[in-house]
Amino acid sequence: MRVGIDVGGTKTDAVAVTDDGTVVGHIRRPTAWGAAGVVDTIVDAVAALSTRTGTGAFTSVGIGMPGQVVPGSTVVSHALNLGIERFDLARAVAPRLGLPVRIENDVKAAAVGAHALEGGSTDLAYLNLGTGVAAGIVVDGRVHRGGRGTAGEVGHVSIDPHGPVCRCGGRGCIEALAGGAAVAERWGRGGMLPVRDVFDAADAGDPVARGLRADVARAVAAAVRLLVLTVDVDAVVVGGGLTALGDRLLADVREELRAGAAASDFLRSLALADRVRLLAPGSPAAALGAAIIGGQAAPEEVPARG
Template sequence: MTATPALPAGLTAGLDIGGTKVLAALLDDDGHVVESLRVPTVRGPDGVVASAARAVHDVAAAAGVTLADLDGVGLGVPGLVDPRDGTVTHAVNLGVEGARFPLADRLSSALGGLPVATENDLNVAALGAAHLLGAGRAGRADHAGHADLAFLALGTGLAAGVVLDGRLRRGASGAAGEIGHIPVDPGGPVCACGQRGCVELYASGSALSARWPARHGRPAPAELFEAAAAGDLRAVEIKAEFAAAVASAVRILALTLDVQHVVLGGGVSALGEPLLVAVRAALEQQSRTSPFLSSLRLADRVSLAPADVPVAAVGAALVGRRKVS
């Protein structure tokens, strides 16, 4: 008679809920990813709950377990998230607007009462990155690492999730890490936030696409970097200016928080190594005339988010353990 394999202990599901897809990861008690997958996102409050519930069911089934085997579920959601009561507001990309939406309670009900915890999507990405880097982690993965780390998301906008000494830094109003709205050029264009010359206007995916629109049906960042590699002088110029702007965002994080790691994520990070090389080169260039900046070795602190692991879903699973403060 064949023995039934023992189930991994302490299973927790984590979901990174975006406007088009839900990325799900199942973590065991040692912090290892047991299973991961993605499902489409259905917009609107009811659609988001249904999509999230499907993702939890599917990732559990793919691992050969049931909901009864899970200790909890964590969610990473864009918009304003109150982790204390699991409500979400202004998640425009998900079609969740207006009054506070009790996402955690609604999903818990859909999952038969399974505990559900919510957190902002950038915050869970920072937690996941700290966990995967393992910087200073003391044993069990539910400590989420004791790293000082910022996850810099280069997407439609620009913002960072921040982990200091293993703890999320949300800020007094939840705005910690919103460095995209730090003005760097008072005479620059008007930002959506109402200020002028914000970092986001120069170092985001939207900013790059505005200067180099996609022409061949591929993401604008990829087309730009390929054109620059082929010797297109205009592309070389735009690439260098974009890399310098991202380096400025890294410098802001390093000089205000002195984080040990700045992890580049978001849609633009799909460029991979060419992006990392360009940003590190820009940081080296900016440090050449400053012994102070040179002493901080900023280029050595920058890395890419892993392309083969759903970083934010991993961080969400840590939140689902309800041991993240």
């Protein structure tokens, strides 16, 4: 039995997964702050999962983390939401669990999980709409990373030279139009769920909100289009915080894709609106993906020293 953990900014999901990929246990915990807090959260989550499933017979642990993970490394860096600038997470966790540990960027882990949830046979992009926008790409069953690990950074492709400035410094980036932080900043009225507020205000006829909501759909549709035109994935699965908007978001994106296809035989032939879908609400795709990745770890790579 494998364990997969998705460490988020506020909550941590942990799943127990059989070797054939079935999730047999799932718990959710608040995430504690900082490197030590994250380690404790993970160790506690594994213990709770052991209790929940009635077994301690875990063989591997995979951890999805925000920030950068150098392929094959045990170190996570730039996980700033968690108060981690650079930390050797696997080496800290493995001895306490007595299990081999592998870590992966959370978006890439979610891509692997989404791929498994889709049946494992299609090339797929997982498009994460959270504070920022990024994609994980799975081709031939494996995450495609690229030479420097920036594959899937579609959030910083510009689609409008006159669009808003992005936190990356560019202008009209997809993230500047569809990232949760960018939408909240452009909306400028605070609130716990600013993107939901924008959608509600747009429904109520607020012209600013309608513009922002149209920009979200336009940018997400552009991300879908460029992932298909560049990598030609069979499906684009959308996840992340913004998918709490559910069908309201998906309907907007599909309408935008259909509008683009109406003008273009070529785009119409790609059937983009049919290739995009939302991850099911509450789906522990990133934790599942982490479990799968953890089970692929070469034992010598991150040995258990517990």
